[in-house]
Amino acid sequence: MWIIAPLICGLIFGAGLLISGMVQPTKVLGFLDIFGAWDPSLAVVMAAALAVSIPGFRLADRGARPWFAGQYFRPGKSGIDLPLVAGAGLFGIGWGLVGLCPGPALESLATLSPGVIVFVAAMAAGMIANDARQQSRPTAQRDRPLASATDG
Amino acid sequence: MANFTPVSAAIGGVLIGLSAVLLMLSTGRIAGISGIFSGLLNLRGEDKGWRIAFVAGLILAPILAGLIGYGMAQPKLPMSWAVIVVAGLLVGFGTRLGGGCTSGHGICGIGRLSPRSIAATIVFMVTAVITVAITRHVL
Numbered sequence A: 001m002w003i004i005a006p007l008i009c010g011l012i013f014g015a016g017l018l019i020s021g022m023v024q025p026t027k028v029l030g031f032l033d034i035f036g037a038w039d040p041s042l043a044v045v046m047a048a049a050l051a052v053s054i055p056g057f058r059l060a061d062r063g064a065r066p067w068f069a070g071q072y073f074r075p076g077k078s079g080i081d082l083p084l085v086a087g088a089g090l091f092g093i094g095w096g097l098v099g100l101c102p103g104p105a106l107e108s109l110a111t112l113s114p115g116v117i118v119f120v121a122a123m124a125a126g127m128i129a130n131d132a133r134q135q136s137r138p139t140a141q142r143d144r145p146l147a148s149a150t151d152g
Numbered sequence B: 001m002a003n004f005t006p007v008s009a010a011i012g013g014v015l016i017g018l019s020a021v022l023l024m025l026s027t028g029r030i031a032g033i034s035g036i037f038s039g040l041l042n043l044r045g046e047d048k049g050w051r052i053a054f055v056a057g058l059i060l061a062p063i064l065a066g067l068i069g070y071g072m073a074q075p076k077l078p079m080s081w082a083v084i085v086v087a088g089l090l091v092g093f094g095t096r097l098g099g100g101c102t103s104g105h106g107i108c109g110i111g112r113l114s115p116r117s118i119a120a121t122i123v124f125m126v127t128a129v130i131t132v133a134i135t136r137h138v139l
Helices: A004-020 A025-032 A041-062 A082-098 A102-111 A114-135 B006-027 B033-038 B049-067 B081-098 B102-111 B115-138
Strands: none
Touching (some): A004 B006, B033 B102, B081 B115
8 A cells, every 4th residue: 555655745744834834825925025024934944854855865865766666756857957947936926926835735725715726726727838838849858868967 | 033933843844854755765756746736737647646645645634633623724815816826827837847846846856955956946935035025015
């Protein structure tokens, strides 16, 4: 029953967002509002998460294969390119407009908030639009060979 | 420094990091929520099982927490419907174009010390801070 593992991981991730307060857009916007009543909590969330994930991923690098799968799936792309910068820039604008990023948005579906449902539907539409745009190009970036990996 | 909650932030952060590491160790997958969710949106059927399980856990977390008395309040979204829709489109399109969001780049990518993810995290933090500065203090 390997499917239990990602279910438990989702539960732990959701608990982390819930306990840290990051599931509330007002809390996130309080961190992003450095010119207002700044709330540094999100910096503590990131620092604590990285204190666990940096040694944890080093541990995973030593193992030949994961517990319940044949191989590790690591991002193939490396280097800093225009799509990365443009995509991250657009994402940051959307995040700053309402204070929701994908994790808290999906978790908040549990509250059946109409605003969150509309946000997630628009987010899905944006994802489908970008994936369709990439597939319509014959030399799509996702098909590029994994050469000169600096961060993979 | 209004509303600063360092203890709950640290506990929550440890859980988020633990989740990302456990997902990698158990299934070999990156806990990038935008990537996990977008993989559910295409019609091709492969590797949907673990994605559905992870997202189900994410949505079940506040429901289970509610059963033991830690219910989640409805998120406050006081902005107009137009702003919510535009923001959702930007988050969806941008995370796919940039290959990740706060979890995939911010936690997992920096967790792997990837320069690409460090750059992405700096860029989305900066544009988000500028967006909040403009919407709260200029407009």
